[in-house]
Amino acid sequence: MSESPIKLEKVVETFYENLEKGKITGKRCKKCGTVEFPPVYACNSCGSWDMEWVEISGKGKLHSMVMPAPLSMKPEYKDLGKFCYGDVEIEEGAHLNAVVRGISKKKRREILEGKGLPVNVHASIYQRDGYKTVVFDLDEDQ
Amino acid sequence: MDVVMNKTTVHPYSRSVSIIGVGCTPFMYTVDHPETNGLTEGEMYGYAALKAMEDAGVNPQDVDFYFHGEASPLNNSNYLTPNVQIANWFGMKGKASIHHSEACCTGYYAIEEAVNAVASGKYNCVLSGCVEFGDSVAVPDHPYKRSKISMEEFLRTTAWLYDRSYTRSLMGGLNLIYDDAAEWYKRTRGLTDQEMDDTLNWMCINNRKNASKNPLAIARTTYEEIAKEKGFDNVIDYMRSPYNPRMGDFLRASGLELKCDGAAAVIVCATDMVDKYMGNKTHKPIEVLGVGAAACEATTPHFEVNATIEAVRQVYEVTGVKPEEIDVFYANDFIITSHLVAAEIAGYLPYGEGWKYICEGRTAYDGDKPINTNGGRTSFGHAHAASGLADLYEAVHQMRGEAGEGQMKKIPKTAMLRGYGGAQNICTYIIRTEE
Ligand SMILES: [Zn+2]
Numbered sequence: 148m149s150e151s152p153i154k155l156e157k158v159v160e161t162f163y164e165n166l167e168k169g170k171i172t173g174k175r176c177k178k179c180g181t182v183e184f185p186p187v188y189a190c191n192s193c194g195s196w197d198m199e200w201v202e203i204s205g206k207g208k209l210h211s212m213v214m215p216a217p218l219s220m221k222p223e224y225k226d227l228g229k230f231c232y233g234d235v236e237i238e239e240g241a242h243l244n245a246v247v248r249g250i251s252k253k254k255r256r257e258i259l260e261g262k263g264l265p266v267n268v269h270a271s272i273y274q275r276d277g278y279k280t281v282v283f284d285l286d287e288d289q
Numbered sequence: 290m291d292v293v294m295n296k297t298t299v300h301p302y303s304r305s306v307s308i309i310g311v312g313c314t315p316f317m318y319t320v321d322h323p324e325t326n327g328l329t330e331g332e333m334y335g336y337a338a339l340k341a342m343e344d345a346g347v348n349p350q351d352v353d354f355y356f357h358g359e360a361s362p363l364n365n366s367n368y369l370t371p372n373v374q375i376a377n378w379f380g381m382k383g384k385a386s387i388h389h390s391e392a393c394c395t396g397y398y399a400i401e402e403a404v405n406a407v408a409s410g411k412y413n414c415v416l417s418g419c420v421e422f423g424d425s426v427a428v429p430d431h432p433y434k435r436s437k438i439s440m441e442e443f444l445r446t447t448a449w450l451y452d453r454s455y456t457r458s459l460m461g462g463l464n465l466i467y468d469d470a471a472e473w474y475k476r477t478r479g480l481t482d483q484e485m486d487d488t489l490n491w492m493c494i495n496n497r498k499n500a501s502k503n504p505l506a507i508a509r510t511t512y513e514e515i516a517k518e519k520g521f522d523n524v525i526d527y528m529r530s531p532y533n534p535r536m537g538d539f540l541r542a543s544g545l546e547l548k549c550d551g552a553a554a555v556i557v558c559a560t561d562m563v564d565k566y567m568g569n570k571t572h573k574p575i576e577v578l579g580v581g582a583a584a585c586e587a588t589t590p591h592f593e594v595n596a597t598i599e600a601v602r603q604v605y606e607v608t609g610v611k612p613e614e615i616d617v618f619y620a621n622d623f624i625i626t627s628h629l630v631a632a633e634i635a636g637y638l639p640y641g642e643g644w645k646y647i648c649e650g651r652t653a654y655d656g657d658k659p660i661n662t663n664g665g666r667t668s669f670g671h672a673h674a675a676s677g678l679a680d681l682y683e684a685v686h687q688m689r690g691e692a693g694e695g696q697m698k699k700i701p702k703t704a705m706l707r708g709y710g711g712a713q714n715i716c717t718y719i720i721r722t723e724e
Contacts, residue, residue, distance in 0.1 A: 213465055218537050
């Protein structure tokens with residue numbers, strides 16, 4: 148009998164430790180190839196629990212833009228500069244709600260009145276208080 | 290690739306279940322008034338429960354089991370097992386109960402749980418109630434005193450609604466709650482900024498008009514009256530003014546819930562036993578035809594939209610009801626946009642046209658497509674767990690023709706209620722008056 152791939156594994160800690168090493172990682176389903184980002188135990192597309200760590204390319208597309216406002220702004224977010232919240236699709240296929248830097252109200256208007264959504268973005272490792280996380284940046288040519 | 294959404298096939302109930310009684314407290318700021326300051330969880334839940342039993346015509350001893358919902362029992366009530374702490378208040382001492390907590394969706398799961406318990410055949414008659422002190426917290430080590438909850442403390446505890454591992458760290462999901470649905474609607478339906486703003490404002494105006502006719506609602510002064518007092522000739526000019534500031538990218542202050550205190554309850558029983566339970570009561574039982582439910586954790590893009598699409602699909606599929614058969618619609622609109630988005634996804638308002646119905650006032654209680662006839666979360670109030678059952682209380686009164694001044698022109702026969710909350714659960718159900 149083959150060994151079960153189900154492990155009591157510290158996925159969250161590993162994800163954050165990988166960020167400290169400069170790597171942005173997810174988990175890829177060995178059965179159907181779906182990449183879960185952020186990483187979890189089992190594949191939400193096919194249900195397989197046979198998953199492996201994978202470094203994501205960081206390339207992505209932004210599909211929606213919501214600007215921060217009094218209710219959705221915190222003092223510590225000031226360090227992000229101009230940013231929006233939105234639906235980011237990473238190149239490997241996963242969608243997530245994320246922060247995208249480099250988008251001001253003016254930039255949003257330019258995008259919406261110009262070529263429209265989606266626009267290209269790329270992932271960045273961002274230092275928060277006590278740990279690193281992932282945000283996205285608008286590609287410079289966008 | 291779209292957002293991944295696993296789907297569930299829902300099957301019909303093993304036996305039919307009907308609503309025979311409802312009860313509800315006024316939604317209020319208990320601490321602000323001497324006559325309500327000091328009310329406790331047992332008194333609030335107990336009042337709603339006993340009113341529901343009285344309405345149903347049942348004695349507490351007829352009730353087999355009860356469900357208890359509260360969104361924030363630990364922080365607001367200092368309770369870990371809130372269902373047990375109130376057990377002696379309404380004549381059911383010794384009977385079993387369970388507590389459930391789905392934040393703002395609690396009062397909708399209250400129906401799901403109660404109906405399942407009876408439909409399974411285990412129990413014949415069940416009480417389901419919810420209580421919340423959304424405006425105050427228990428003073429520790431005092432038997433009844435409470436203190437107002439500050440906005441800072443409220444936001445500290447609502448942060449607990451979000452996944453600690455990823456969502457809080459990524460900063461997206463928790464901050465999109467205020468405006469994601471508005472962004473989605475505006476983009477997919479092609480509205481201008483002004484049209485979107487006016488639509489949000491008209492939902493608030495309509496909600497308040499409905500609440501002005503409802504004695505249990507917390508805010509009953511119409512926006513027309515407020516606008517006039519502030520020197521505006523036109524209500525929409527007032528709504529667009531700095532008196533109604535932007536709190537979100539789209540959301541204005543008027544579109545936010547009025548968090549408050551309240552309790553509500555319902556009695557359900559097996560439909561083929563209504564005669565036994567209702568005794569000499571003459572109102573018609575209201576059957577729960579089916580429930581659809583889905584959830585999208587907050588890092589899932591367009592969580593409310595995606596989960597609503599799936600839950601609505603389930604409930605139409607299992608009940609066979611068509612959108613055009615829905616006579617009145619309720620949406621948990623603690624962010625006002627929910628009201629429009631839910632009604633349009635459910636097909637109660639036509640695709641891309643819902644915003645026009647709203648701006649024309651057609652969704653007020655006296656219009657042809659009423660939504661939230663009690664005033665919804667921005668005017669009836671939001672006692673978080675209890676709001677869902679307060680909406681049911683209102684729906685039942687409309688369907689019996691007992692809604693008083695706020696009665697719809699045509700008595701509704703079929704209603705849909707869509708719950709939302711808890712970052713984010715969706716629970717939606719259809720009820721119909723029995724012939
Ligand atoms: Zn897979």
